[in-house]
């Protein structure tokens with residue numbers, strides 16, 4: 177059964193009627209640009225084929241009813257009574273979106289929603305943003321709101337910040353709402369200007385593996401807030417609006433002005449990470465051409481398009497070292513995936529998402545992917561850890577209506 181059919185069928189079984197429509201928003205994986213989005217910096221995520229679908233009917237009695245195929249909890253709440261703390265569990269995310277719409281001045285009422293998703297939950301692949309964006313898009317159509325895509329993303333982010341109480345940046349929601357098939361989204365999180373950067377790995381014989389460690393360490397939430405506060409303090413001490421405003425060329429001099437220790441490390445990560453995003457984008461731009469029209473010395477030759485794409489690998493590994501050593505958000509499991517993948521011949525790898533578990537992205541030759549996945553599984557077995565799940569990330573479409 178297709179994803180659309182199962183969403184419709186699930187809606188019927190819960191509510192005994194057909195939905196008015198079905199809307200979908202994807203999970204995402206960030207290629208590079210980690211912990212830069214709350215520093216007004218650059219990110220480069222792509223949408224995953226895995227997505228969250230919301231089948232919905234508008235209700236004119238002000239009642240919001242919530243069912244999910246992934247959760248036993250059923251919630252019924254009056255939209256007029258929504259506010260932070262009014263609902264719990266997974267219902268926080270969809271309720272937050274409806275509340276944020278009302279707070280933004282949109283006249284919205286109730287709905288029957290049925291959620292179904294194949295985005296791994298809690299894996300750093302943004303099932304929360306997928307859920308928010310799918311609900312936001314459904315409401316946009318059900319209530320004729322006329323939201324644009326960045327508007328949808330900002331609304332979903334505010335919902336997660338102010339209602340769900342998660343102080344996330346805007347990357348996840350922008351990726352879920354604005355990505356397009358076959359491309360990564362080069363996003364400037366300061367002004368939300370964005371460009372689709374073509375990413376056709378298969379045409380170059382490459383694959384981007386996502387390895388989900390299936391661990392999430394307890395520190396994650398507190399550590400995120402602490403890193404974020406540290407970045408903001410460093411920017412203030414340097415007289416900058418955000419660390420994004422510190423040019424790479426001035427990094428060393430600026431570090432001297434900060435107290436030795438954590439603030440220096442955080443600053444070094446953010447500034448070098450922004451530079452890494454720009455380097456990767458330049459390589460992807462250069463790779464978006466013919467494979468080898470000029471023979472070995474042409475653009476497809478040793479210094480050409482395909483080689484350019486392969487050169488992304490070491491930048492990923494460099495980014496991981498920065499997240500591990502300077503930003504201190506990796507963990508034994510993600511470090512081991514990166515080390516094992518690289519030892520097994522990957523072009524490069526890095527943890528992706530907030531850290532303290534979650535997933536790793538691995539850039540590899542297509543023919544090496546299975547061997548790398550096996551090597552990672554063996555390394556986990558040797559530690560007595562549960563085997564991670566891996567799959568290939570194909571850049572997919574952002575949020576859209578299915579029915």
Ligand code: ADP
Nearest residue numbers: 244246247266293297298299300301302303304
């Ligand atoms: P991530 O966004 O990395 O997957 P989060 O902790 O931010 O992890 O979000 C996961 C939470 O989002 C889940 O615990 C659940 O509350 C909610 N969620 C996501 N997808 C669904 C779904 N399909 N059904 C119900 N709740 C969901």
Ligand code: MG
Nearest residue numbers: 302303304305
């Ligand atoms: Mg999330």
